Amino acid sequence: MKSRAHYLSSMSRAQITALPDKASAPVLVTTGAIEQHGAHLPLAVDALMGQVWITRILEALPGDVSCYVAPPITIGKSNEHVGFPGTLTISKETLRLQLHAIARQLSAWGFRQLAVLNTHGGNTSVLVYTLREIEGAYGMRVTLLKHGVTLNPALPTQEATYGFHAGELETSWLLAVAPQWVRMESAVCEYPARLEDAGELRPEAAPATFAWASQDVSASGVMGDATAGTAEKGGRWIEQIAAGYAARIVELANGGRRRIS
Ligand SMILES: [Zn+2]
Incomplete structure (x- = not known):
């Protein structure tokens, strides 16, 4: 099955070592949340949507585009929702350190591109400064993915x-x-x-x-x-957004983000 080949956790250590395209293929990591979503939705909306985007993106990617999927970060910084039962939160520092730990190891294995797909707004401010730190610390190119599509039908x-x-x-x-x-x-x-x-x-x-x-x-x-x-x-909307994310990943895999030097 095609998509199995993308999940780093499904590989053995020898397979990780032998991957030929670690210098160019982006590694995707999702950052989600477990938090209250009103009375009608489950706590796992943001964590679940991370899995949905990954699944749909892998289906949408052309067969010759390489990217890999790291284990997800499912609990996010949700301190704005702790006033309701069901919300779990980690601190901004824990989120920052988790991302650093993942990036440090990916870099040590030979990967050079990290792409973060965030599904929870409360994580965004932490991601912005942490991803800049990671880019400087481990020599990785780091991208916060945006799907960039105009929804059809549009929201009011x-x-x-x-x-x-x-x-x-x-x-x-x-x-x-x-x-x-x-x-x-x-x-x-x-x-x-x-x-x-x-x-x-x-x-x-x-x-x-x-x-x-x-x-x-x-x-x-x-x-x-x-x-x-x-x-x-x-x-x-899921189909449109997944196609937008997939297009961004194709750009990354093709070296779309270049450096001056
Ligand atoms: Zn949500």
Whole structure:
């Protein structure tokens, strides 16, 4: 089976040693979260979506493109959600050190490209400074992957701006890939801010933002319109986003990120 050949954990140590393309092939690592996603979605949304993206990316990649998959980081920095039961969190320092440990070993085995696919917004600020450290420390080229696609159908502007947790997008994704874990009868629409609100201070997407915790801006833990989620939209968006990620990986595998020297 084609995709088995990509997972580093499925290989023996001799196979790792013998891989011919370690200097050029990117190694993907997903960073997720285990955290509350409202009453209607499971805690594992972000960790699960990391697996979904990897599976779909491997299906979408041309056969002659090499990339490898490292074991995932499934628990992330979710201190903004600890006010609700079910959330697990690691500290920013633990996340940083886990990434350093993975990169240090990959580098020691001969890999030279790390690509991080992050599925949880709370990890992003840590990733930005940690990936810069890793690039300097181990001589690896490090990329924080973005899919870069315009969704079709597009999200409504209100949802695209303030639907950033357990809303239409994540609910649709889960309805497409794990409907048995979705309780649509418990889905709600709750926004932490509206486009037409007066003032400039909002939790996200505003000239002035504050450091929010989810229980301060949402009674339900949902930030977005979960009731608008459908499996049909989720399936289309997953296909589009996976194709976007796969295109970025093809660029990386082909040396698309060049250095001046
Ligand atoms: Zn999420």
